[in-house]
Amino acid sequence: MVHAENGDAVYEGQRRMIELGITGPEGHALSRPPVLEGEATARAIKLAGLKVIGEPVVSGLVLNDSWLWDPDFITAAKYVMSPPIRAAGHGKALQAALSMGTLQLVGTDHCTFNSTQKALGIDDFQKIPNGVNGIEERMHLVWDTMVESGQISVTDYVRVTSTECARIFNIYPRKGAIRAGSDADIIILNPNSSFEISAKSHHSRSDTNVYEGWRGKGKVEVTISGGRVVWLNDELKVFPGSAKNVEMRPFSYLFNGIDKADAKHLSSLKAPVKRFRATT
Template sequence: MSLLIKGGTVVTADQTMRADVYCADGRIAAVGEALDVPAGAEVIDAGGALVMPGGIDPHTHMQLPFMGTVTSEDFESGTAAALAGGTTSIIDFVIPDPQQPLMDAFRTWRGWAEKSVADYGFHVAVTWWDDSVHADMGTLVRDEGVNSFKHFMAYKGAIMAPDEVLVRSFERALELGAMPTVHAENGELVWTLQQKIKERGFTGPEGHPLSRPPEVEGEAANRAIRIAQVLGVPIYIVHVSCKESLEAITRARLEGQRVFGEVLAGHLVVDDSVYRHPDWDTAAAYVMSPPFRSKEHQAALWKGLQSGNLQTTATDHCCFCADQKRMGLGDFTKIPNGTAGVEDRMAVLWHHGVNAGRMTPSEFVAATSANAAKIFNIYPRKGAITPGADADLVVWDPKASRTISAKTHHQKIDFNIFEGMTVEGSAAVTVSAGEVVWKNGSLDVRTGRGRYVKRPNFSPMFEALGKLAARTAPTPVDRKLPTAAE
């Protein structure tokens, strides 16, 4: 099976050049002009279009059991929607119940994901601690290709990891060469504010952002970053939504700490006025954590992305339909948290980033694929257009215009947080593992064609950090100890 993408402009995180791309056996075989390719190769005319690495969404939740229900999107429908938008790989989350062995949960998620139509990997959440968790983390890194572990600092009484768990898990991650990732919200403060706000009579979706102000996110982000600093381990902060978290990340990076930040497409363009919509269902559809913020925070997040203090873009794709959201009628704390976006992330970021002059095309590639591939150690297999890389590509039409709507999207949800937004720039053709899976507005996929992508650990980086820590550690003082008589 071979494919020639001809006549386009190749855009990577490093360069832009006129080149054809030849793919064979699921990999990129050659990049250049006037390529000598075998007869019979399928040809895609990319004239007037850009050829970029397929997107990587490093934060999705397909088929997630959460808050008394299960997300409406499974791995098959979710990865298909991703392909329609130009995203060719996702990193989802295994989230064990408290006291559930990590390996048991991992096997369950692997089974669910076997029907994926695009490539996928997993972060694994640490929601509790004992010796078995310590052992399972080792098995996941060594045998299963997991190099990142998630920690929820929110959701008290469910999956919240207290500081003791963070410390133990961060230490173990450092030993294994794995990356701790954190959902930063102070769970104790959120719970307290939820009770106070309900007592004041706020029971609808408008109570959600009131109970999760920017300060509770900023405090948790700073705390997690400082714990990582003391232990000497890199850290990745997911869905940064406010100035306070960004400031904590920026300060730590300026101090030389290895901290990475992720921002959601939704947090860049949707503001908190949505929670005051007069229609309950519409307002509830936007309930996610952290919540959407004011335009002031949006402006800061764009600057964070432009400055490089935020490196990746994601969606936190976690779909709940209207009937599921209504579980929280009369009590906003029971509205399942989550919104969609895996299909629209690339177009929204191109339109509001590149078209608005906030990003160059190469910076767009970095933020939508290459940086995630580098941070999670699958570059240049993913996120690059170079011989030997996976043939995951998107032929991007920068002039194509469409209006985003739940009526036309492929996501398995009855609402779209970008509803009515007209964007210029979209995926004309998506190629996954060398196969054309999206073309002319139509998907051509088969159940289970997606591959599980193992991600090696970060031994060289972590060895360097260990050497640095050894160089900066103080020398013990040799002093005389007092005797009992003294």
């Protein structure tokens, strides 16, 4: 896994923003434009080789950067994350790529800071802690944005939120499937039920939520973990000592055929070298 940015270029961008007197949260996005993320992603893919997976995070999938320009610092600062949330068209492009299978699954990069912590950068955007919430909201937002709009099917929803993740991390079918021998980790989502997101009702200790006021369709009403109901009627039921470590063995399906590709590459390196003479 890589953080797809260029540190030296970001540093230069930050320096320029400060020199221009741009110290607010908008300076964060301006200092690390999309071209830097694109360059770093392309470089990572080139270094990695043939098999690459793409995972948009929920914030990039459904939000846009307009809030970074809000005149209220606390409001704007809560949207600061890296790489930054982009302009509206970028989210639409990610949604299209997810629906076509170019991107394989959806994560959150959940990393929250409260308003007091974000205020550390009130005079300098470089000091704003980077990160937004999303782990509690992910399943609802992906359904509302992708399934309700008709961009993906119910089956694809299961794949991009669960099954493909388990396959990539090589814990399928123990996880990511409902079948005999699997771990009985199940959610029951009611597509006809509505939800509203707010910092006043979420289960995080943070006093802010980047999806504040979002209303949509598709609500998780029951969660079963290891065969036990742990979430029902908006109430969490905790079973101390029930957590288990799940070993993620190396070499998932993504490595299939890599040995043959390597052998072909090595054989090409052993081929006779052709020499050319320049005439100009």
